[in-house]
Amino acid sequence: MSEDALSKAELYLKKANRYGELAKQAELGYLAEVYHKIAVQYLSMAEDLLRWADRPRGNGRIGIGQRPDGRP
Numbered sequence: 001m002s003e004d005a006l007s008k009a010e011l012y013l014k015k016a017n018r019y020g021e022l023a024k025q026a027e028l029g030y031l032a033e034v035y036h037k038i039a040v041q042y043l044s045m046a047e048d049l050l051r052w053a054d055r056p057r058g059n060g061r062i063g064i065g066q067r068p069d070g071r072p
Contacts, residue, residue, distance in 0.1 A: 008049055009053075012042045012046035
């Protein structure tokens with residue numbers, strides 16, 4: 001995994017935590033819902049980035065002359 005992907009994921013997780021806290025502290029219900037949705041979005045972005053960074057890397061070709069078992 002690249003350090004850039006890891007640092008971005010950490011940033012997204014920090015933002016998710018921050019908006020989660022804002023959602024808990026919000027006095028207005030609609031504002032809490034908005035903050036919660038933003039937190040969920042940042043969490044999803046971090047998870048997607050980590051999953052993408054951990055994917056197996058092949059030879060760079062996508063579906064051209066490859067079988068599911070990876071042999072040409």
